[in-house]
Every structure is written in structure tokens, then in C-alpha cells.
Amino acid sequence: MADDSRTLWIRRGTPESAAMQAKLRRAMAITAIINRLTFEDVDEVRSLFGELIGKTLDKSFLLIPPFYTTGGVDISVGRNVFINQNCTFYDLGGLDIGDDVMIGPNVSLITSGHPIEPSRRRDGVTARPIAIERNVWIGAGVTVVGGVTVGENSVIAAGAVVTKNVAPNTLVGGNPAKVIRSIDG
Numbered sequence: 001m002a003d004d005s006r007t008l009w010i011r012r013g014t015p016e017s018a019a020m021q022a023k024l025r026r027a028m029a030i031t032a033i034i035n036r037l038t039f040e041d042v043d044e045v046r047s048l049f050g051e052l053i054g055k056t057l058d059k060s061f062l063l064i065p066p067f068y069t070t071g072g073v074d075i076s077v078g079r080n081v082f083i084n085q086n087c088t089f090y091d092l093g094g095l096d097i098g099d100d101v102m103i104g105p106n107v108s109l110i111t112s113g114h115p116i117e118p119s120r121r122r123d124g125v126t127a128r129p130i131a132i133e134r135n136v137w138i139g140a141g142v143t144v145v146g147g148v149t150v151g152e153n154s155v156i157a158a159g160a161v162v163t164k165n166v167a168p169n170t171l172v173g174g175n176p177a178k179v180i181r182s183i184d185g
Contacts, residue, residue, distance in 0.1 A: 092112040
């Protein structure tokens with residue numbers, strides 16, 4: 001487990017672990033309903049996603065099902081956010097998505113994991129937050145791991161694996177993601 005004040009540690013068999021499992025069951029029930037809807041069911045998808053995260057969403061929010069998450073209540077979404085189909089958000093560590101963000105299909109935002117040491121891997125779950133700042137575009141098939149902040153106006157190229165912070169106004173790509181160039185206003 002990282003020695004980081006933003007790291008959450010939930011040990012197996014604890015009340016916190018039971019609460020995490022209850023959130024997962026709730027999220028699975030709501031996403032199952034969302035995933036039966038179509039693109040034409042925009043208002044119902046928005047309403048159910050708002051129920052999932054426990055917040056009222058602006059009418060500019062658009063999600064194309066299917067969508068998967070492990071909790072939902074640890075997701076915060078700004079205005080004018082677009083989430084394309086088949087995205088997976090593991091939000092246990094906290095997931096903050098700013099205004100005007102576009103998220104491509106098959107994107108995985110994964111805040112949680114397990115200890116690296118084989119003897120501790122099944123002891124519990126670790127989680128660190130992800131922050132996606134204003135006006136970010138995340139391309140198709142991207143994976144962002146916990147502890148990462150993606151800076152304002154940045155673009156993550158399709159297929160990238162983001163393991164470190166992305167500076168504002170930057171295009172990154174690759175595995176692991178590296179700076180390709182700066183983005184002019």
C-alpha cells in the first residue's frame with residue numbers, strides 16, 4: 001500500500017468492507033436498469049445516473065449505455081459532460097469529473113486495486129482518487145489509474161494508459177502515457 005494520505009485502505013471482513021459490498025450491489029442494480037435503455041432514453045438515463053451518484057445532473061449531461069461502476073456514490077460530475085458507451089468507473093477512491101469533459105467509448109477510470117505483495121493481495125482493497133479537470137477529452141479505450149489528475153484542456157489519446165498526472169493543455173498517449181505535445185488555446 002502506498003504511503004499517501006489520499007490512499008484509502010479497506011480491509012476484508014470489516015464493516016467498511018461490508019459497506020463497500022452494499023454500494024456495489026446497489027450500483028449493479030441501478031446500472032442493470034441503465035443498461036437496458038437506449039440512446040433515445042436520454043432523460044431516463046440521466047435521472048438514473050443521478051440516482052446512482054446521489055446528485056441531480058444538469059440537462060447537458062449525456063451518457064450512452066452500457067455503463068459499469070462499483071459504487072456510483074463516489075462520482076462527481078460537472079456540467080456538459082459526455083460519457084460514451086461501455087465505460088467502466090471504479091469510483092471507490094473518488095472520481096471527480098469537471099465541466100465540459102468528453103469521455104470516449106471503452107474508457108476505464110479505475111481508482112481501486114490491491115496490494116502488490118502476493119501475501120497481502122486478498123487482504124483488502126486500496127483506492128486513490130482520480131480528478132478529471134475542465135474541458136478534458138479522453139479518447140477511446142483509455143485507462144486512468146487512481147491517484148491521477150488530468151489537467152484542464154488536456155487530451156488523452158486513444159488506447160493510452162495514464163499512470164501519472166497530466167499537466168494542463170497537454171496531449172498524452174501511449175502505455176504508459178507520455179507527453180506528445182502542448183495544446184495551444
